[in-house]
Amino acid sequence: MSLTSLDPRVTRLNLPEEAPAIEPKPELDQFETYEAFHQKKEGAAHTYVGPVHAPNEDVAFLFAKEQYSRRFPCVGLWIARTEHIQVTPYAGDGENVYEMMRVKEPTERSEEAEAYEIFHLKKRGKAHTHAGRVMATSYQEALQEARQAFGEKGPIVNVWVVKSKHVLQSAEEDKDMWTTIPEKKYREAIAYKVMDKITKYKEEHKTTAPQ
């Protein structure tokens, strides 16, 4: 017997009513993860929005665009593979992690200084925000540079460091990809106004709650 459904398309799949348990999925069946940062408006710092699973950077960008820019304003998007991001320990709220950590000697250095992007988490539960870019020959040096450049003020709970070359950034000339067509009002709460219909119905029918 195959499965019958109210939806004829499901019935047409001819699926068995019962099936044996599936084998565990192979590792990375769902792909590796990338972290996405969006820019809410022109001039604003890029802010962490969340991860996506994807087979490569370009697909990660597409998935992140769909996942994180579909419903809310967005004018820029950065993508970095999770394994390329170095994470400091987490401090408590109100503390500055730069003051609490001892930066280790770098194990590898590049011959020439290269660019690193620095992201700060100001409060637990909030999102990491881009603090700026520094030049360094190692992650450790980048962290020290970051501390001097923008780590002195206010609480900083956690820092992410990633080489700029590992960040896929949406380009200035592709800005038109963020233009949403205005006819998508049907997915905004504000497009649904029911009070007039309800009031009219109540006046005509004098509905009241049953006692």
Add this chain to the structure above:
Amino acid sequence: MYGGGNVFEATKFDDLQTEDPAKLAEFEARIARGEKIEPNDWMPQLYRKQLIRMIEQHAHSEIIGALPEGTWITRAPGFRRKMAQMAKVQDEVGHAQLLYSAAETLGKTREQMLTDLINGKSKYSNVFNYPAFTWADSNIISWLIDAGAIVNQMANAKGSYGPYSRALERICAEEAFHLKYGHDAVVHMATGTPKQREMIQAALNRWWPPIMTFFGPSDKMSTHTETLMRWKVKMASNDECRQQFLDMYVPKIWELGLTVPDPNLKKNMETGQWEYTEPDWDEFKRVINGDGPCNAERLAVRRTAEERGAWVRRALLNPKAKYVKPLA
């Protein structure tokens, strides 16, 4: 959209004696101060295990909950409703993605969660084991199931786990549209022709019993539940959520001249609590354990999608990829 009704069963990790007392004290103090827990923090095994279970079930509910509404996209009356229904279903699947990632930060892979879903090892909201017979059923789901979900999610967004709170903030913002869309669709039917009114009333009658079980049975107040509440994993009791839902939505149902198929439903003005016929918890248990009208179909559809997409995923997989769990 979210299936509430988490029944927090006792686990073998209940015994906090095995945890390091100094670390446990520090962890509890952090939560008491109102700070969030982030993925790399030390946490008790009970906290980790219950959160994985809860977030994973939530993710499964989003992905399975998209199915009964998804089947109505092609048959939705009119272009605008098709577009809106599609946008809503797309949101729900997006929510599953956010939630799977949040659960993943706690150490369970997405592969494992999907395997457990298809093999029936982990649960999703029981209401989605019921069929959507007509367009009106789809409207009742959009309005009242999403309304229940919002009650639950607003509470959970204040919980202590950072990645879950971040995901829920985004989810709640998107759900605002679902609720209005669902309400609008129901109002349209209820204020329409006699045939439309009859359809929406019939759908409400079918969905009321599952809706009443949506938040789960009354919690047994055990030390276990108290611990999870102190750790801000469980933010409100199932009964509190159910009362809040009734308070907000029963008047909105009544003002449309619709009736709720429970003669005992009324608000006790002295206690301020709603009284109702106790839902059929035996049926609830039977259905959640596999014997409902749509369990087999929901899992079979999910399974087919997984199997048919497997070759695409294999072909795209980068051979040098390494598994790293998401950061936050």
